[in-house]
Amino acid sequence: MAAGADGRGFDLDERFRQALDSILDLVVVERAIRDATGAIVDFEIVWMNTAPVDAAGRSRDQLIGRRISELYPSLAGGELVAGYARVVETWEPLVVPVMPYEDVIDGRPVSGFYTVQATKFEDGVLIASRDITQLETSRLELEVALRELEAAQRLAGLGTWRVDLATQLVTLSGESQRIFALAPDASGAMSMTDLAKMIHPADFPGLTRAFEQAIATGIPAVFEHRVIRADGSVLHVRSYTEPVLSGGDVVGLSGTTQDISDTVASRAALDAEHVRRVSAEALADLASALNGARSAQVIIDAVHESGNRVGTYAAAFVGILEPDEPILRQYFGAGILPREMQARYMRTPLDVDTYLTRAVNTGEPLFLLDRAAQLREFPALAKDIESTTLESAAVVPLRRASGGVFGALAIGWQRSHGYDAATAAALTDMAVVVARAIEQLELLELERSIARALQLGLLALDVRSTQAIVRARYQSSDATMEIGGDWYDAVELDDGRIAVAVGDVVGRGLSAATTMGQLRAALGVTAMQADDAADAITILDQYAKHVPGASCTTVAFAVIDPASATVSHASAGHPPPLLVTPDGTVKYLEGGRSWPLGIDTPRRRPPAATEALPPGALLLLFTDGLVERRGESLDVGLERLRSIVAEHWNLPLRRLKQAIFRGMVDKAELVATDDIALVAVRTVGASPSLFVDIVHSIPSEAKTTRHRLRAWLEGIGMAPEPRDALLLAVGEAVANAIDHGSQRDESLTVKIEVARRAGQIVASVSDSGRWLPGIGGFFAGRGRGHLLMQGLTDDVGIETDQQGTIVTLEMSLPSESQ
Amino acid sequence: MTGAPHELHIEDGPNGTLARITGEIDQSNAAVIDAALREYGRKRPLAVDLSAAEYLDSAGIAMFEALRHDTALRLVVAPGSIVSRALAIAGLDQLVTTSQSADEIDFT
Numbered sequence: 001m002a003a004g005a006d007g008r009g010f011d012l013d014e015r016f017r018q019a020l021d022s023i024l025d026l027v028v029v030e031r032a033i034r035d036a037t038g039a040i041v042d043f044e045i046v047w048m049n050t051a052p053v054d055a056a057g058r059s060r061d062q063l064i065g066r067r068i069s070e071l072y073p074s075l076a077g078g079e080l081v082a083g084y085a086r087v088v089e090t091w092e093p094l095v096v097p098v099m100p101y102e103d104v105i106d107g108r109p110v111s112g113f114y115t116v117q118a119t120k121f122e123d124g125v126l127i128a129s130r131d132i133t134q135l136e137t138s139r140l141e142l143e144v145a146l147r148e149l150e151a152a153q154r155l156a157g158l159g160t161w162r163v164d165l166a167t168q169l170v171t172l173s174g175e176s177q178r179i180f181a182l183a184p185d186a187s188g189a190m191s192m193t194d195l196a197k198m199i200h201p202a203d204f205p206g207l208t209r210a211f212e213q214a215i216a217t218g219i220p221a222v223f224e225h226r227v228i229r230a231d232g233s234v235l236h237v238r239s240y241t242e243p244v245l246s247g248g249d250v251v252g253l254s255g256t257t258q259d260i261s262d263t264v265a266s267r268a269a270l271d272a273e274h275v276r277r278v279s280a281e282a283l284a285d286l287a288s289a290l291n292g293a294r295s296a297q298v299i300i301d302a303v304h305e306s307g308n309r310v311g312t313y314a315a316a317f318v319g320i321l322e323p324d325e326p327i328l329r330q331y332f333g334a335g336i337l338p339r340e341m342q343a344r345y346m347r348t349p350l351d352v353d354t355y356l357t358r359a360v361n362t363g364e365p366l367f368l369l370d371r372a373a374q375l376r377e378f379p380a381l382a383k384d385i386e387s388t389t390l391e392s393a394a395v396v397p398l399r400r401a402s403g404g405v406f407g408a409l410a411i412g413w414q415r416s417h418g419y420d421a422a423t424a425a426a427l428t429d430m431a432v433v434v435a436r437a438i439e440q441l442e443l444l445e446l447e448r449s450i451a452r453a454l455q456l457g458l459l460a461l462d463v464r465s466t467q468a469i470v471r472a473r474y475q476s477s478d479a480t481m482e483i484g485g486d487w488y489d490a491v492e493l494d495d496g497r498i499a500v501a502v503g504d505v506v507g508r509g510l511s512a513a514t515t516m517g518q519l520r521a522a523l524g525v526t527a528m529q530a531d532d533a534a535d536a537i538t539i540l541d542q543y544a545k546h547v548p549g550a551s552c553t554t555v556a557f558a559v560i561d562p563a564s565a566t567v568s569h570a571s572a573g574h575p576p577p578l579l580v581t582p583d584g585t586v587k588y589l590e591g592g593r594s595w596p597l598g599i600d601t602p603r604r605r606p607p608a609a610t611e612a613l614p615p616g617a618l619l620l621l622f623t624d625g626l627v628e629r630r631g632e633s634l635d636v637g638l639e640r641l642r643s644i645v646a647e648h649w650n651l652p653l654r655r656l657k658q659a660i661f662r663g664m665v666d667k668a669e670l671v672a673t674d675d676i677a678l679v680a681v682r683t684v685g686a687s688p689s690l691f692v693d694i695v696h697s698i699p700s701e702a703k704t705t706r707h708r709l710r711a712w713l714e715g716i717g718m719a720p721e722p723r724d725a726l727l728l729a730v731g732e733a734v735a736n737a738i739d740h741g742s743q744r745d746e747s748l749t750v751k752i753e754v755a756r757r758a759g760q761i762v763a764s765v766s767d768s769g770r771w772l773p774g775i776g777g778f779f780a781g782r783g784r785g786h787l788l789m790q791g792l793t794d795d796v797g798i799e800t801d802q803q804g805t806i807v808t809l810e811m812s813l814p815s816e817s818q
Numbered sequence: 819m820t821g822a823p824h825e826l827h828i829e830d831g832p833n834g835t836l837a838r839i840t841g842e843i844d845q846s847n848a849a850v851i852d853a854a855l856r857e858y859g860r861k862r863p864l865a866v867d868l869s870a871a872e873y874l875d876s877a878g879i880a881m882f883e884a885l886r887h888d889t890a891l892r893l894v895v896a897p898g899s900i901v902s903r904a905l906a907i908a909g910l911d912q913l914v915t916t917s918q919s920a921d922e923i924d925f926t
Contacts, residue, residue, distance in 0.1 A: 699845055699846055700820060700821070702845065703821075703822045703842065703844060706873075721900075724873075724899075724900035725900060728873065728874075728875060728900055731844065731873070731875055732875055732876055735845055735875060735876070735877065784876035784879050784880060785876040787907055788875070788876055788904055788907055788908065791903075792903070792904075
């Protein structure tokens, strides 16, 4: 792929540029400018993505082709450019978490804070930068506010007091006496009864409950109440109490009482200040918590958590429009809303008027300042409103970067709330952060589903050879469920040879799946023209050098020739194939090995290696995900596979694959962290422990394979009674496969494997159809066939997978008939 | 397309027909055998001797199950043979009079 016109000599292909364009951050590619001595003195912008404008509001057309020193005068010869130069020379990436930037551009002052990451790219750097001015400013403001709060606490006059439960006397400090407007007294002591008279009657029960609770639980209590002072005036105070313990018993209470009249008077203003501080903090929290969030639930939990840290949010929930129906899908952060209510609102149609749907429908924020406001705005929801302890709520629409509303975010509090422009702005900021996180999530989901579809589509096998059975299995990594770059393929060549490949592209996700698809297709074509396996690898290698992301791909490739009973194989950095000959000998094919694809080297790859592949032999090709485990040498994994295969090699391929995955992967200590591809090829033929046959899906072929099987069963000396029963059971399975698995296509095949195991015969008949017993009246015609299979054997298993349907029959043998 | 190997021997008596089938009966030849047996069994009692048959699959069993509605059918099967087992599993031995030897049938 040629460098693009605006690549300015750098190798920026179309897909790479598109990928960068989809990133919300500013991404810039800069070329190093060197002086006569070769030292880097400046950088020139060669390309940047379509993301935002730069700090001075200039678009990319105004920036590409110009130098850093002329674009950003204050950076010329500065630390950042020196840092870029180091990146170019040392290959070490540079990360500046917070970079303050001040400059004068076109006569106007410009300033802000940025996060900058630079990595080496050709003879230059690839820079990703994010404008964090808003976050950084919020953080600085928060620091100032916290310092102010500390100062205020030092200045605040707190009255202290102590209650002796035995004597029922209260001792008050001077400041406390001032709060209660008591005449100065040397002792400062008064009876509880007298003091109780000074508590506002309306607040008395609540205060008593709080104190009793503190005594009963030993946990400090805080209560806001009014005091009727000695002079008759009323004062708002906040009392804090904690129990005094002696020998494990509560003997008294000590605490503080603070005059909060001013605070109460300016409650509304305080609320706004509080929300501003909380939301500045919440934004900072969210920015980091939402980084890489993998689900909407994680996002809303983070929102709830960001408020919870300061004891503020009683509820947080988010609604996201379903892609193709007018329904709002709602997610609830762990809060006070009853589960039953959450379940009812999980999928809310847009024409049902709720807090979230209203914000989505109108595109306007909604502030419900107290319970009365909630009931007034949503009379139809009265029952739900009254069943919760939510006093107030704020709802803000979520907008796409392009502007359209796609959901709404709601925050609820357990007390009534004042709102002003600052509060609204803070919530809107939060909505922006949440909206971007959800959009990122959607992008990730889309990418994953495309990659999965791509891989599944590519991994379908359609081999119609009557000379070998090919079965494969792909499993994505347990850890991420993300599609990786493993692939396999099998192609029947015109001369009856069968080419089989397994490969592993570096990386995961859509890009790996795309590269994998290109290489797989290329190898499929190459296989048809190449002289042998090594030749195919060499041709593929030349192609791989032009495919982005193909570097370091590993491939194992084998060409099976049934006519000469040989296999020619070559491997490019890939684990060796495993061969089992019909006498049960298991060995790795170590020959024909060379380095991975796409690596520049003058060395020539070695010729292909050739092995005998007698009829009924088994060849396994796999990727390293099957054998490689963290903290374990590869040899241990290879030996584990060898011993499992040695024990189970003659089982029908489906059962063999199951045994391999059971022993290699499905164990707590062996969980795969990489994806896995496995291909098994078994050639047709009979040996004392295995019978393998393939016939075309033609009714008359049923008797052909039956006669071959009868001869084999007689040859291994099986007693007549179990022999005839097995022949009939397998015969029924074959007749069924021809009827239902053939899809009336006579080029399709039916595969028969019969294994002689200790005390047991395991037989398998597989076809290319997708029938299932009992579905759509399938057994209407052959109900007796199924009945016979069950009556004649010990177990009948019917499984359908991507490749077709497999009937597996098990029959135990009395020891004398073996 | 050739069917499974089989032979059909007919012994006609005054009171019925005894058809002796050797070899295999499966989907590939069931229709041919069915046509022949219907011809003989149309007007007279029919006994089919399967004691020398080696193979009888569900297609063959289905054929006899249909035939029993249209003819006066009896079957002869060797005890313990695969044919006898298959008929028992399919439940046909409950629906058709079954003998262990052709000697028990006297159409003369």
